[in-house]
Amino acid sequence: MSGHTHDDIDWADRLSQLRMADTLDAEALTPIARRLVSGLPEHPTVVDVGCGAGGMSVLFARELARRGGGTVVLVDATPKLLAEAQRAVAEAAAGSGGPAAGAVEVVGLLGDLADPGLDVPAADLVWASGVVHHVGDQQAALRTLAGLLRPGGVLAIAEGGLELRCLPWELGVGRPGLEQRLHAARAAWFARMRGGLPGSVAMPYGWTRALREAGLSDVESFGALIDHPMPGSDLLREYVVHRIGWLADWAAEWLDADDRAAVATLTDPQSPHFLGHRDDLYLFGAKAIHSGRLR
Numbered sequence: 001m002s003g004h005t006h007d008d009i010d011w012a013d014r015l016s017q018l019r020m021a022d023t024l025d026a027e028a029l030t031p032i033a034r035r036l037v038s039g040l041p042e043h044p045t046v047v048d049v050g051c052g053a054g055g056m057s058v059l060f061a062r063e064l065a066r067r068g069g070g071t072v073v074l075v076d077a078t079p080k081l082l083a084e085a086q087r088a089v090a091e092a093a094a095g096s097g098g099p100a101a102g103a104v105e106v107v108g109l110l111g112d113l114a115d116p117g118l119d120v121p122a123a124d125l126v127w128a129s130g131v132v133h134h135v136g137d138q139q140a141a142l143r144t145l146a147g148l149l150r151p152g153g154v155l156a157i158a159e160g161g162l163e164l165r166c167l168p169w170e171l172g173v174g175r176p177g178l179e180q181r182l183h184a185a186r187a188a189w190f191a192r193m194r195g196g197l198p199g200s201v202a203m204p205y206g207w208t209r210a211l212r213e214a215g216l217s218d219v220e221s222f223g224a225l226i227d228h229p230m231p232g233s234d235l236l237r238e239y240v241v242h243r244i245g246w247l248a249d250w251a252a253e254w255l256d257a258d259d260r261a262a263v264a265t266l267t268d269p270q271s272p273h274f275l276g277h278r279d280d281l282y283l284f285g286a287k288a289i290h291s292g293r294l295r
Helices: 011-038 055-066 079-094 138-146 178-196 207-213 234-250 257-266
Strands: 045-049 070-076 104-110 123-129 149-165 217-228 283-293
Touching: 011 055, 011 079, 011 123, 011 217, 011 234, 011 283, 045 055, 055 070, 055 079, 055 104, 055 123, 070 079, 079 104, 123 138, 138 149, 138 207, 149 207, 178 234, 178 257, 207 217, 207 283, 234 257, 234 283
Parallel strands: 045 070, 045 123, 070 104, 123 149
Antiparallel strands: 149 283, 217 283
């Protein structure tokens, strides 16, 4: 099976970037995992749909172990990512030991939210981060996710928020404002990606209304601030190099030749302008989480 999914993105090729993002996001997302798990029954089942490299489920596993145990079910359409997620989450579950720690079972299932008949165990919490917008009919996808819940269960999705910023306005190569133009180019790419998905339909309202339309109540939204100030760590610099190269690759046709040349220079380890040598990189943005409960 290829790493490409129905959205024609090779997610397996992005594994190293996903791992880095998971590490950088962990501090901000740990309170989110704790908040979502805290209201669940004893020994709950948590299903992570589109788990990627498993970063959020690592945090869920630690929280479950801390409160007596449970089950984490990982679902992804890319075998390489699913295998990495199972490894990472099992390692986190085993490493959350202690006299009061509970056992956490880790289950991996190959599956895609866009496929009919997604079959997973009934869940007390379903988590889907950056997944729903890759399905043509987002409202139908939310109904599918809500259908995985036990009565009283919670669906939480991470969609939207504030786009990550990581670069100074001027970089010494190319025109100032490169990052803003990369974001604009990505928005154009995103619109075309959405329009090209099988069964793509508009959803002209926000995520909280969409959750209510999916039959959920107690709907709310909250955020997680991603804030890594200058000077960034070696890991942050490596991530920024990957991120800027990825943005430029995906949105190349919406960038002019000067911006493409600037990105090539900035991501070239042999260049005097290589981003990996800078001490003024940072990460600042926010993830938006939207949740609702099945009554």
